Amino acid sequence: MPTIRVLQVEDSELDAELVLAELDSDGITYEVCLVDDEARFVAALDEFKPHIVLSDLSMPGFSGQHALDLLRKRDEDLPFIFVSATLGEDAAIEALRNGATDYILKQNPARLASAVRRALSEADSRRASRRAEVELVRAQRFESLAMLAGGLSHDLRNLLQPLLLAGDSLQDYQDDPRLARLGKLVRDCGKRGLDMVHSMLSFARGARRAEQVRLGALFSAFGLLMQGSIPRTVTMELAIDDPELSFEGNHTELQQCLLNLCLNAIQAMPDGGHLRIETSQMDLPENFFLDEEQSRLGRYLRISVVDSGLGMDEKVLEHLFEPFFTTKEAGTGLGLLSCKRIVGSHGGVMRVDSVPGRGTRFDLYFPLEGQVSDEQMEMLDNLEGSAERVLVVVEEAGQLSLLTDTLDAYGYQAHASQSGTAALQWIEAGGLPDLVVLDADMNLFTGVRTLAALIEQGYLGGVVLLARPGASPDLHELPPLEHLYVVDKPFTTQVLLRTLRKALGGAGVGG
Template sequence: MPSVRILQVEDSRPDAELVLSELDADALVYTVQVVDDEAGYLAALREFKPDIVLSDLSLPGFSGRRALELLREHDQELPFIFVSARLGEEAAIEALRNGATDYILKQNIARLASAVRRALREAEAARAHQRAEAELIRAQRFESLAMLAGGLSHDLRNLLQPLLLAGDSLQDYQEDPRLARLGALVRDCGKRGLDMVQSMLSFARGAHRAEQVRIGGLFEALGLLMQGSVPKTVTLHIDAEDPELSFDGNHTELQQCLLNLCLNAIQAMPAGGELHVGAAQINLPASFFRFGEDAQPGRYLCLTVADTGIGMDQEVLRRLYEPFFTTKTTGTGLGLLSCKRIVASHNGVMRVESEPDHGTHFYLYIPLAEHVDASEQDEQDNLQGNGERVLVVVEEAAQLSLLVDTLDAWGYQAHASQSGTAALQWIEAQGVPDVVVVDADMSLFTGVRTLAALIDHGYRDSAILLTRSDTPPDLSGLPALEHIYQIDKPVSARTLLLTLREVLQGH
């Protein structure tokens, strides 16, 4: 558990130290701020931003009940625990009814640490639930947008089509240059309108993963989507070194990624500035890639989104891809994580350079396919899945998401479980999958224990265990499976896909 910010409302120093000594004995890592009046309490809520409040019931000129009332005006979910020497049953019931999380008598202070940990867990679970609900609502809005776009596209096409016809007709009046120019303008406006409708419809609906993406077409669609979003104080430059360059990818996903980065860049330039979007080919050496990145040296397309905005410090850069982390007052913080997943699904990597007051540069490196002979092409074709159900059990959320996205991209039906318990619940609800991929290093329910439990629930086929070469798992007590394939971490997509084919071919 990371360091916990504790706001303690207490006027007795010995009592405050008694409370903190219990937390020390439980090895809870924390920082604390102690206040004993209303002004200090309100200031601490604003500036210290506590994770939990521990409050005595009565203080000179202030009270725990008032502290609870002020907190609930400020935050409905933040945990609040009464720690008092006297708190009768009726007062305790009233406190819980008014929004307190728990109450601890100083005579029974040994219960404090477990109560604090439980309150923090429940608060985090509540926040996660709220974020999930917000994401569900957002997804439903996008689904509604896709349905709306599909319904309107026919009418909009009917409205815009006459502009093309009228433009062509007016251009026939070559003896009148003014009418010819007007015709060209009308036709171009109609064509741009139709292109914009198609781009928005494609963006809302999504697209198939395997397609040829042309840089010129990708940037033209981005320019159309950006129209109306670029303020007059921001100058947008979109340049492609070779607009005719094509590569295997997903036009819609890359368009979504570039659009997200561009909108973020505009918000990072409240006083105006310049936004550059570019594309160029580059050769990357093996030394360019970081530990754990599943990428190979060679020829890459570098997509760049650069702004002259406020920039980011090292703390923000360090947390940039954390789920739900955001520096905005509104938003989910999932945009950059989605971009990283999109780039990873194209077997590419993402880099960012930024300093406060010196702008931000995002670089998206997408591999460009070299010529492959027939045998290599056959091998690649053999990696493609056929809709087989793969249950992936990994505790670390980012790794789990990347593995699932990779398997989905290669034609498998990948299902994510973040714990052994969740995997068992999934099997009980959905039945036995074709293949199970399990991380051996899960903390609460280890990979080996998870496999044993899955076997108890009817799984008998081969399994893939993600392991560390320096600490191989003990498989001695594991019931018999057809075969257990072990893959050393960090896992490369190619190794995982090859192992999956081997497992499935052995069925």
């Protein structure tokens, strides 16, 4: 048992020493604060922050019952044990009803130490139970949020999609600076709205979709998230070694992890300090990994969060990733556990180095096997089409018009169809296209039915499926599709065009 803080309410120093002798004989280590009046008792609750109160029943000008009443107004769980020579059976029962944890007679103090141990253990259990209840309520709120978000997200994405495509189109008018600036404004507003929708859905549902994460984009968005959270006494520095580096991951989860670590770091610097987030790449040797970790050799991205704060001792570090363990009065103890889960879900590992008074350093290691090569990025950055025939099937007229205009502007031959039936009629008249861009959310003739009909007509090329995040249609009844690419709605022009290049390249069409 670690050292406990004992607040003793007693007017007799001799009786106080006899009580503490029972703790000594049982090997309980403690710090004690002795008080005998209301003012000092209340001050000790705030300043000494006891783990347990041992109180006599009656003292000149003060009483144990009054002390108990004062404590219970502040804390329902802190153990309070009466240690008295005058406590009769009826008074003892009444004391327990009023919130006392236990009572010990001074004439028979032998069970005091065991009562103290039991009271502390039960208090810890009650606190853990309350934290679990709080987390359960929070989880239920998230479920409600997920239902609300699911209902709103489809309409929000439909509203944002024209902003993203129209903004990109307006930015192309470089000979008219006003239109270019307007295009950037429209696109940035649409992108911020898109990020908000994705973040809301990801946090509420706990969904995880793999995507190519660009380091520069990740930290650009993270910097915006941190703007309102950094106090003036703390300076934050971002040192990104390769902003163009891409790896497979999830933007929202990584931002959540970095946010948790940085907010913890800020709280560990109450008097101010320096917060540095840096990245680097390295090869990890086999002896780097712990026994319980998967030993995966190769190239890794290291993201480090370094603060100049209070630091942590060995006892805190031992329990750092335990559920509900926290050093903060209002903390849940789940932030670091969540970070470790996120890093692990990316195939990575996490390390922490901390010394009291010298700050803390968290290192997150992510494998780069899924890194996009320079050659691939160069191919994907060449977004211009070569007159490839692209069949675009979207029910909503405004989006269909924007999509086809955008593809035409980038050198594709885009053919618009507002339904699956119209798409089949176009194929019968004009032959198979080089690529199909298909909305998964069509109502009259669904995306899956349209795709099945296209395959029956002999189409085996690439398919770009425009789908709501986390709601891709069930394609198991269709024949295997070798070149199927899913794009979450709403999407930017860059994302769409890059996916088109991948789909055409995978199907062996175009350059």
